Amino acid sequence: MLSPKRVRLDKPIAAAHKRIFAFLLCVNEERGIRATLRVAGGWVRDVLLGLHSQDIDIAIESPDSRHVSGELFAREVAAYQQTMGMASRTVSVIRVNPELSKHIETATVCVYDTPIEFCALRHDEYTRSDSRIPEVRPATPLEDALRRDFTINALFYNLHTMEVEDYTTGIEDLRRRVLRCPLDPSETFTDDPLRLLRGIRFVGQLGELEFSLDDSVMCCVNKGLLEKVTAKVSRERIGKELVKMLSGPSPERCVDLLLKMGLLQHVLLAELYMKRSQKGKFTAEVERIEYLAPEDTATDGSLASLVALNRTLTPLYSRSDSPLLLSSPSDKLVAVLFLLCLPLYRGTPREQLAERLYALCVNGLKLPLTSYNALRRMIECHKTLLQHRLDMRGITSAGVTDAAKLALFEGLSDLNDKRMVSSAFKIVLSSYLLLEQRSELLGCSDVGAVAGIISDVWSALERESGLLDAMTRPLLLKGDELSKLIPLDPPQIGPALVVLRRYAMLHPQATRDDMIAWLRKEKAAL
Incomplete structure (x- = not known):
C-alpha cells in the first residue's frame, strides 16, 4: 500500500478534543478492539487552517x-x-438509506458531551451510470482517501501516532488554497454530481481564506x-446545497x-419555468430551459443584471462596516435570492409572481413558506x-420630496409583516437604486463606495420624522x-386607516x- 505523507500538527489541538x-x-x-483510529475529513482540514471545528468523525481501520x-x-x-460510572x-445509528443519500452505516455517541461519529474505512464503487448510489465495501486508508470529494477533505489524523496522514495532495492543496479532486474530477463528479455543488459551497464557506477551485475542476x-x-x-439535495451556499460567509x-x-x-x-398541471399542482415539467452563457444578455439583459447585482451588493451582506450587514443566515438567504430573482421577475405580472416564486422556492428549493413570503413581498415592493416612479434624486441630505415619500410609503406597505427579513426595505431600495437609476454602479468593484452611497440615502430617510416607521x-x-367621525362600513376601516397613515407620514407634526379636520374634509375620497 502506498505510504502517506506524515506531518506533525503545527496548530494546537483543543484540550477538550x-x-x-x-x-x-x-x-x-481496554475493550480489546485493537483497531486503528483516525480523525477524518473536516476536523483535520480546519485544524490545519487554524479554524475551530466540533465536527469529529472517526474512521476505523x-x-x-x-x-x-x-x-x-x-x-x-x-x-x-x-x-466507568459515567x-x-x-x-444513534443511521442505517444505509439510498433515498436519503446515506450509503454506509454510521453511528454516533456523545463523549464528554460532544457527539462523535464512527464509520469504518470504506471504498465506493459506482456500477450504474444513472445512479449516485454506490456499492460499498471495507477499504484501506488509501482507498478511503481516494473516494472522497476533495484532497483537503481526504486527510487523516492518526490518534495513535498523533500525525496527519496525507494519501493524496491535501496538505499542499491547503497551502495553495485550492480544491482539487483526489481522482480525475470527471470521474468524481460523474459518480456523484452533488460533489460539484459541495465544492462550490466549500469555496464560499472558506471565503476569507481565498480558496478556489482547481482548473481541472472548472x-x-x-x-x-x-x-x-x-x-x-x-x-431537495440541490436545494440544501444552495441554501448553505447563499446563507454562508461568501455567497457572492x-x-x-x-x-x-x-x-x-x-x-x-x-x-x-415550472408550470401547474391541470389539477393545480406544480410538477417538475419545465416549459423552457435556457443554457445561457455567464454574460449572455439574450433575456433582455436580466442575466447580466443578475451577475452585476450579485457582485456589487451581495458582499455588503457580510461586511461589518456595511449598511446592509445581515447576521441571520436565513435573512441572508432571502436577501441573496432576492438579488438573483429580481432581474428575472421584474417584468412578471403580479398575478403570476406568487405562482412562479412558489414553484422556485417551495416546490423547487424546498424553502420554508416564511422565506417564500419574504422574497415575494420584497419583489412586490x-x-x-x-x-x-420613485425618483431617488428626491432623496438628499437637504430632505425628501413629497413625491418620493408617497412612493416610499407604498413600498413600505408591501413589507408590513413582522416576519419580514431585517433591513428588507434597505435591501430593496439599494437594488432599486442600482438597477433602475444608477446603473453605472452595477458591477462596481469598489463596494465600499457603493456602501457609502447607500448609507447616505438611508441617513436622509432616517432624518425624516415618521417616514420609515409610517x-x-x-x-x-x-x-x-374613525367610524364614529365619518360613516364607514367595517370593510372600509382598514383602507381608511392606511390613508390616514399616509397623511400622518406627510404631516408628522x-x-x-x-x-x-382633514378626515372630515376628505371623507368623500375615503
Missing part, C-alpha cells in the same frame, strides 16, 4: 482478525462509559455533467462560480416603487374612533385635531 481522543484510545485498548463497524465501536464506547449515553464541467446533476441528484463567490459553470442557469433558472407607529386615531 485531546481528552476525547485519549478516552477513545483507552476504549480501544479494522484489525486483520475481524471487521469493526462504526456501530460496534460506538456501542463499545457506551459500554465502557457505563463501566452518564449513560445512547448510540474544465470538466460540460453539458453532459450538468444534465447528470439534475438526473442523479434530487431537487458561490453565485459567481454557479454562473461560470452554467449550474445556476441549469438548476435554478430552469425552475422559473420593488415593483411598487417602479410603478410609482406603517408601524401608533396613530392618534383608532379604528373605532399633525395633531389629533388636525387629523379629524
